[in-house]
Amino acid sequence: SYGSLTMTFNGEKYKESLKERKKLKSNLTKPQDSTFVIYEIADKSPEYYKGDDALPGFILDNIEYPGVAKSQNIEGTVQLTFIVETNGFVSNIKAIKGVNGGCTEEAIRIVSLLKWKPAEKNGKYVRYKVTYPIAFSLKNTTKDNSNGQQ
Numbered sequence: 001s002y003g004s005l006t007m008t009f010n011g012e013k014y015k016e017s018l019k020e021r022k023k024l025k026s027n028l029t030k031p032q033d034s035t036f037v038i039y040e041i042a043d044k045s046p047e048y049y050k051g052d053d054a055l056p057g058f059i060l061d062n063i064e065y066p067g068v069a070k071s072q073n074i075e076g077t078v079q080l081t082f083i084v085e086t087n088g089f090v091s092n093i094k095a096i097k098g099v100n101g102g103c104t105e106e107a108i109r110i111v112s113l114l115k116w117k118p119a120e121k122n123g124k125y126v127r128y129k130v131t132y133p134i135a136f137s138l139k140n141t142t143k144d145n146s147n148g149q150q
Contacts, residue, residue, distance in 0.1 A: 032086035032118075033126040040129050044120040046084040055114075059134060063110055069101030069136065077135045078107035084116045086125040099136055107134040 048055040068074070076099035083092045093111050098104035111132065119128035 030120065031124050033121070033124045036127070038083055038127045038129050039119060039121060042119040042121040042126055042128055046088075046116045046119045046128050046130060049088065049115045049117050058114070059110055062113065063134075064106060065136065065138075066102030066106055069099070069103050070138065072101055073138065074099060074101035074103065075137050076103065077133045078104050079131065079133050080107055080111055081129060081131045082111055084118055084128045084130055086118050086127060088116045088118050090114055090116070096131070103136045107136075110134065 048058070050058070077097070078095060078099050079097035081092075081094050081096055082090050085091055090111060093108050095104045095108065099107075111134075118125040120126065
């Protein structure tokens with residue numbers, strides 16, 4: 001059988017993608033720790049690659065309140081733990097405290113999208129265990145970006 005695939009190329013989006021990749025690559029200039037030790041204390045903790053102030057905004061922009069949780073008025077805070085790897089990606093995402101109605105799964109999905117500047121110890125990037133809460137509140141379910149605020 002034969003098939004075809006049509007792809008559109010957007011030059012502007014490609015340029016933006018290149019800029020983001022250069023930012024991530026420039027952040028990873030230090031040697032990486034080759035051991036598999038996971039630290040909870042380091043000389044410098046990991047930081048969201050756009051800055052810690054931008055992290056809540058990213059979460060609010062990308063989170064989708066689960067329909068089941070919305071219909072059953074389920075609210076709460078999902079407590080997650082995960083490892084920020086030496087390359088800035090996230091692994092081993094686990095829920096310490098979950099919330100029903102699909103909230104735990106949505107929190108895990110959001111955290112899996114995050115990119116970080118890795119933790120540093122003794123001049124090397126190291127693996128680092130992070131604990132992070134994501135709150136689900138029905139007050140935040142309607143996103144109105146008309147005035148630039150959530």
